Amino acid sequence: MFTRSDENLTMLFDFYEMTMSHGYFEHGMKDLIGYFDMYYRSNPDNGGFAIACGLDSVIDYLNDLRFNPEDIDFLRSKGIFKEDFLTWLADFRFSGDVWAVPEGSVVFPNEPLITVRAPIIEASLVETMLLLSMNHQSCIASKASRIVRAARGRAIMEFGSRRAQGPDAANLGARAAYIAGCVGTADTLADQRWGVPALGTMAHSWVMMFSSELDAFKAYAESYPDNCLLLVDTYDTLASGVPNAIRTFDEVLTPMGKRPAGIRLDSGDIAYLSKQARRMLDEAGYPDAKIVASNALDEYRISDILQQEARLDSFGVGENLITSKSDPVFGGVYKLVAVEKDGEIFPKIKISENVEKITTPGFKHFCRFYNKDHKALADLILLKDEPLPDGSPYEIFHPTYTWKRMVLEDYEVRPMHKEIFRAGKLVYDRPSLPEIRDYCQKEIASLWDEYLRFDNPHIYKVDLSREIWDMKHQLLTEVKAQAVSVIRNPME
Template identity: 40%
Template sequence: MNRSILILPANDLGLFTDLYELTMAQAFYQQGMFAPATFSLFARQYPPNRAYLVAAGLDDVLAYLENFHFSPDNLDYLRSTGIFDGNFLEYLKDLRFTGSVRAIPEGRLFFANEPVLEVTAPIIEAQIAETFIINQVNFQSLLTTKAARCVFAAQGRPLADFAARRTHGIDAALKMARCGYIAGFQSTSNVLASQRYGIPPSGTMAHSLISSFVSEIDAFRAYAESFPDRAVLLLDTYDTIQGAYHAAVVAREMKAAGHKLVAVRLDSGDFADLSQRVRRILDEANLGYVKIVASGGLDEYEIERLVQAQAPIDSFGVGTKVGVSADAPWSDMAYKLVAYNGRSVMKLSADKASMPGPKQVMRLLDTNGKFSRDIIAQSDESLPGAEPLLQSVMSNGQPTAPSPTLDEIRNTLANDLQRLDDQHKGLYNPPHYPVGISGQLEQLARQVRSNIEES
C-alpha cells in the first residue's frame, strides 16, 4: 500500500484539532498574519529505560495534510458554538494545506531533542495541524520503539502481535499491528490490519473452544480436523501438562494421517518451567518438530528473562503490555514554532526551552559504519561526511514521492538498529547516544535569546 487510509472520515479532518488552535487561527486571521511559519516536532526527553526512538506515523500525517479541509458540517458546528467570527469561518471554507514538510523517514532512529518533522506553511495552516501531527507521530513512534525493544529481547525468535483487544481503541489496534511489523514482528492476529497493511495473519484458538467440548482432547481433534496443516493447540485451559500429553496424542494421530501439528501454546503459569516440561513430553513422543509458543502478559522484560533462562520457547505472542506501551505509555513530544516570517523564534520556558530556526539532523558514522553521533544543525548547514536525516516529503501541499512500502520501512529500521551500538538498546537505563548542537545553531540561539531579553 502506497498511501495510508485516512483514520477519520475526510469531512471530519478539520475538526480534529484542539480548540485553541482555532482561536489562535482567528487571531492570526484578524491581524492579517498569513506569512510562512516553521514548526518543529521533537521529543524533549526519552521515556523510561529508552535511549532511542523510532520514527513512525509520517504516512498518516501526509494523508491528513493532503486531504485537510473544513466541510460545511464542520463550519456549521463552529458557527453554532458562538465563538468564532463569521468572516473567519468564511475564510476556513476554502482553507487547504499548501505548505511543505521535511521529516526523518519512517523506520529511521532519532533521539531526544532532534526534530523528527518540520512543517513550513502559512501560520494558520501549520498551527491547526499541530494536534493531528503530535497525535499520530507521538503514538506510533512510542509503539514502534516498544515493539523494537521486544524484537531485540527475543534474539531472533518470531513475535506476533496479539494486542488488538486491549489497545486503546480501533485505530490504536491497527497502528499497533503496523508498528509491530515495522519493528520486526512476523504477524498479527488483527485480521483488518492484515488486510489493510499486508501483514501475515496469525492466530491459534481461545479457551472457549476447549471448554465448549466435553473433553479437551475432543476439542484438539476437532480443531486439527479443521486445520490439519496449521493447527496450534492451546494447553492451559485445565492443566498445562495434561494438555501437553493430549496434544502429543493428537499430533501422533495427525502424523499418521500425513499432517503435522505446528505448535502448542502456553498462555499462563511459569513459562520457563512449563516450556521445559512440555518440550520433554513432545520430544519423548518423537514430536521434535512441534514448536512451543508463549503468550500472556509478555513484554520485552519478560521475553529477555525467558531467553536468558534458555526456555525452549520458539516464538512469542505479545499483546496488552506492548499494545499500550505499558511501562512508558506517553512521551513528551512537542510541536513548537521556530520561525515566522523569516524571523527565528524560540521558547525560553524553564525545562521547556526550544531551539530556534529550521533545522537539520546530521548523522556521523565511525570507521566500522556504526552510528557515532548526531549533530542538530541549522537547515542550510552541511557537515563533511555526515548524513542529513530530514528529507523533503511534501511540497505545496502534495507528497513529493510515493510512500515506501511497509517492508521497505521495516528494512530501514533493521538497518538502523544494526548500526546502533547494542549498549544503547539495553532494556534497563541504557546510556544515551551522543547528540550535539552545531556551533552555528548555538550562535543563533544566543542571538535570538538576546533579542527576546532586550525586547
C-alpha cells in the same frame, strides 16, 4: 496504500488552534509564514533511542485537509468566529512544505522529526493531528522494538487488539509494531488494510466447547492439519494438555502425513513448563513442534524467562505492547522555531525555567555520522542552509556541557530529513510497509550494543552546529534583556 478517505479529520484539533487562527486572520497575519518543529524530549522507558512512526498517517491527513459545510456550520454555532473568516475556511487547503524523517528511523531527543513551513493558520491547525499520529505510533514502535530485542531472534506476535484504546489504536499500533520487528498481529483488519500478517489459532473457549480436551484438539487438527498449534493450558498443562496434544499429533496428523505446528502456553511458570513440554514433545518424536508463550509478557519478563533457559520459539505479546503500558506517553511537542517575512527568516525561541523546555530556534535539519562499518557515531542539527560536514575532521560538543568534545574522523554522513510536501503537494515516494520494516531493522542494526540495552544505555550524542548554538545563546541573552527591561520599566 490504505487511506481513511471516508473520514474527515480536519476538525480534530485543540480548540485554541482555531481561536488563534481566527485571531491571526483578524490581525492580517494569515499569510505570515511560520516554521514549526515536532520533536520529543526523552526516550520512552529510559531507553537509548526511539523509533519514528506515524508519517503515513500524517500524509493522509494533510492530503485530505478541508472543512466541509457541516464543519463550518458547527464553528459558526460557537458564536465567536466572524463570517469572513468562516468563508475563508470553506476553501482551506494545506499549501505548506513539510520535511520529516522516514518511518522506521532511529531517532533521539530534541531532533526535528517533522518540520512544517506554512502560512501560520495552516501550520497551527495541523498541530494536534501531527502530534497524536507521531506520538502514538512512535510510542508503540519503540516499545515493540524493545520486546523484539528481548526475544533474541525469536518471533514476537502482537496480540493486544482487545486491550488497545480504541480501534485506531489497535490497527495503527499493529502496523507500528510490525515496522519495529513483530512478525504479525492478531488484528485481522491490520492485515486487510496494510498486509500485516494476521496470526492466531484458538482460545480456551474452543477447548471448553467440546466434551473433552482431546476431542477439541482432534477437531482442530482435522480442520487445520497444516497449521495445528494447540493451546494446552485450559485444564492442566503437563498432566493433560501436552499429553493430549501428542496423542492428537499421533492419531490425526501422522496418519495424514502432516507434522504439527506446536503448542501454546498461556499461564503458569512459563520457563518451567516450556522445559518440561519440550522434553515430552521430543521424547514423543516431535522435536520440530514449536512452543509459543503468551500471558502478560513484556521485554523484562521475556528476558527473565530466557535467562532461565526456557525452551520457547516465539511469543505473543498483548497489552504491554499495544498500550506501551510501562511508558504510554511519547511526549512529542510541536514548537514555533522561526517566522518568515518578505523572504527573510527570523528565528524564534521559547524560554522556560526548565532547561529541557527551552527550544532550539531556526529552520533546521539534521544529519547522522557513521563509521566505515555503518555504525552510528553521532547526530548533528544544522540550519537548513548550512552545508553538511565534508569528511574532514569535525569537532562536536555537548550543547549543555560544552567542555565535552569529540573529533570525528574517517566518517560518512547522511541527511535524515526527506522532503514530504512542497507547496501543498505530496512529493515523497511513499515506501511499502515491507520496505519500511526492512529500513527500520537496518537502522537498529546501525547502533552500538551500548545504546540497545534496556537499563542505563549510553546517551547518544546529538550536537548543535556552532551557528545554531551561537544563535540560541544570542536569542536567550536578547529575550532575557527584554524581560528585565519590562520589569524595570513596567509603565513603558
